[in-house]
Amino acid sequence: MDKLIVCRCEEVDLDTLVEHARQYDCSARELKLRTRAGMGYCGGRTCRTSIDALLCHLTGSAAGDELPLKVQPPVRPVSLSTLGGRLES
Amino acid sequence: MSNMRIVDHPILGKLEERPAVSFTFDGRPCEGVAGDTIASALLAGGIRMLRVQEVTGTPRGLYCNIGHCCECRVTVDGKPGVRACLAEIQPGMIVESGKPLPQRKELAPHA
């Protein structure tokens, strides 16, 4: 069977996430840093709940027990010219 | 370009007639109807691949279709990162698919 992609942006599959979570017994944020899942273009909005659910399943802790992955501005991608104050033409 | 658009649905009935809109996708002439998004116009024509994952080159296309996942991002009239599922096609629009990044150069140790 083909790999099951969980984070589409960074192309991180389920096996990779499970292996890392088991080996390092880590938080969602550390799993993100180790595998890049959740660090992609969409800002983690597509895969974040899956990763949290996976960790709950593996560690038995409820989602929200630990610090959640932060949502920081920009809430969606913005061009450098927009952020730098140039008017969009 | 094959037409996959449902024009006569057993429950929803006939699709209303709408004017055709021409645009290009990677230089190829394409046609949709007024009100199509780039993604729906291309999908109707059987085109599913809108970009590739920049590093792995894996083909990508529509996923959430609601402007959330950014999987469908294309370049429109030179502007990158436009979500094909939200952008309505306009006559003469130039749409380009996302390409893979070139291989990393090995920098010569000159500096």
Added chain:
Amino acid sequence: MNIQAERHAQVAVIGGGIIGCAAAYYIARSGLDCILLEKGDIASGTSSRCEGNISAVDKDPGFDSQMSMISQQLARELTKELDLSFEYNAKGSLLVCETETEMAAATQWVDRQNAAGLSFRMLDRADIRQESPYFADDLLGGLACATDALINPYLFCYALIDKAQQHGLRVYPRAGVTAIARLSAARSPSARVPDFRIETTAGTFTARQVVNAAGVWAPFIGQMLGISIPITPRKGHIIVGARQQPVIERNVMEFGYLINKFGGTRQVDPDTEKHGVALVLEPVESRNFLIGSSRQFVGYDSRIDLQVVQTMARRALRFFPKLADFNLIRTYTGMRPWTADHLPIVSAVDEVPGFYIAAGHEGDGISLATVTGKLIAQMLHGQADTIIPTAPLRYDRFAGQAGKGAESDGQADRVQV
């Protein structure tokens, strides 16, 4: 049998950022029984909210530069010693100049650095264009440092810990230190030095020697032993640019970065001055790029300040106008541990025998982690011939100065980073 054996070690390193990880690695590798206590996760603080430069290009010629060169050499060795990758990439780095004044200063900088044994060279307009097609056409040139490297700072932490654990290091994440007591000699009559009892959110530990590698939190640790440590958080923002096209192959900073870092006047607009903004653009292994930098003293407030981010974006556009259409996907902040003389504190503390500090690296934590770790390990062994001179890094150089540390103004409320 001592049932608390696993909670005792010869050395306790407090802080699991890049300095703590490097220290723990070199200490464990040197054969000392060592534990690492981290209040969050390994690298969960500044070390995962920063850029990844191991650079000499922005170091003061002299001691600062010498320290960097040794750190660079140690980092190179670690690419062979450590098992996990940390995306080490030694392509060199550059500074770019806007004005003739900067070009003249750059020429002097290059001469001084080369005289001190480093590998710098001047770059002209054509060289700059070769580095990136996205640069502004009016940039006059700049300079390059050949030995500079880029790494992934949090992967470096993981790699150091991974290998250190093979050398016997025991790691306790989610163990925030709440109190440290120096036990009197009477309780351990056979000991030649006092033991420390360390209370944490994960229970109690004891050690013979303690290394305070807690970065911007080091003053709080010091306070627990009545020691004032003059380290102040200096906030920096980073913007992540998405991988659309390759922008540049190596790290670039504007020449004004040096002035920003060391203090001095620049000819820039009020917002750039106010937010301490100086352009940095770093290509990363994932093919994204990072835009920096800002420097502000705002206590421990780690919230994104959109005005600062906009100022950084404007500064990036000045140097890279052709990146206007590139999309930015994320921002974050990190706190640099600043000291008044821009050198870290890597030192024993005479007032508390057995207590050491390895903190205060400001923007040079990544650059100097390896040499700091090596030096601290040597100090713990009582070694006299250390890898670098220790005098400039002594804690007592701040004696008698009122530090901007933990006990100063109301800015010390501990907003979670």
